[in-house]
Amino acid sequence: MIHVQGLEFGYKRSRKVFRGLGLELGQGSITGLLGRNGEGKTTLLKLLTGQLLRQSGQLEVLGHDPKRRQVPFLQQVYLLPEEVAVPSISIAKFFEVNGAFYPNYDAAMGSELLQIFSLSPEMNLKKISQGQKKKALIAFALALRVPLLLMDEPTNGLDIPSKSEFRRVLAQYTSDEQTIIISTHQVRDLEQIIDSVLVLEQGAIICQATVSEVASRLRFAPVQPGETTQPLYTEQSPLGLLGVFARGEDEEAEDFSMELFFNALLAARPAVLSALQSQDLTK
Structure with missing residues (x-):
């Protein structure tokens, strides 16, 4: 195409x-x-x-x-x-x-x-x-x-x-x-x-992926009090602190947030791309 x-x-x-x-x-x-x-x-x-x-x-x-x-x-x-x-x-x-x-x-x-x-x-x-x-x-x-x-x-x-x-x-x-x-x-x-x-x-494409591929590698969820997993990126929202996490094998996928994903790529690009790297979702 x-x-x-x-x-x-x-x-x-x-x-x-x-x-x-x-x-x-x-x-x-x-x-x-x-x-x-x-x-x-x-x-x-x-x-x-x-x-x-x-x-x-x-x-x-x-x-x-x-x-x-x-x-x-x-x-x-x-x-x-x-x-x-x-x-x-x-x-x-x-x-x-x-x-x-x-x-x-x-x-x-x-x-x-x-x-x-x-x-x-x-x-x-x-x-x-x-x-x-x-x-x-x-x-x-x-x-x-x-x-x-x-x-x-x-x-x-x-x-x-x-x-x-x-x-x-x-x-x-x-x-x-x-x-x-x-x-x-x-x-x-x-x-x-x-x-x-x-x-x-x-001037370059830093990420090309399907939504399902991103969701298989990243977790989008509120940051819970006493969170033991270090988020790759966080941002404050009216609903509290939201985070992007590298998803563990045993963790259920959360709803994909394109806005949170995009903001994370801009603010914490190396960490986010590293989490995606194993599925070759970066360019």
Whole structure:
């Protein structure tokens, strides 16, 4: 599905965003792309779709070189950016005009998704609220039914009920054959729907793992009084002190916390990566 080797890219010669980036990602997963602001999440998504052109290295997506921007490739991939400039037309017209470029576009699915999001097809995209516009564009992206769907901060601008609707439609209206990559810094919004994570740090992927793999090596739990096991990382929360622990063989897995995992990677990277190392979850 996605093969990246030795990828190099920079907006300026003096500063490379990626220097020798490598990535292998197969078909049929919902992956959360995590990283601090400025680490290159949006840049990577644009490179994968051919909106930016790599400077060196190998990049293959769906059997195509995105740099060539061939029509058979562009029909199979869609990037929903964080901000979209929309024309002053109805949602229905936007779907009709732009959906025609994608052979798998499902107009009936688009209509169903608009109903779920409480949007009328006759609404003018230019005149609705930012949150309504975001929901309309999410509906359009899902209705395209492309093999590779990329979303950049899709929950920005959504209220709490709309974020719940987003998680529900993503689970219901995507197929097992689709590969979906979602870049976000609002990690709690994706916690219940992703099945793997990619973490970018200093132009490299420092961790690539499924949620089940991380849960098999790490335990996410409150730090109990008199705790004998030293946590790898702790943070204070309204519920008390939370910790990330290396999970023992006899310990039951706790619920995975993507936010806690990401914060632990940033603050205690060597310890967390060491705990994951035995399953080769680091890059």
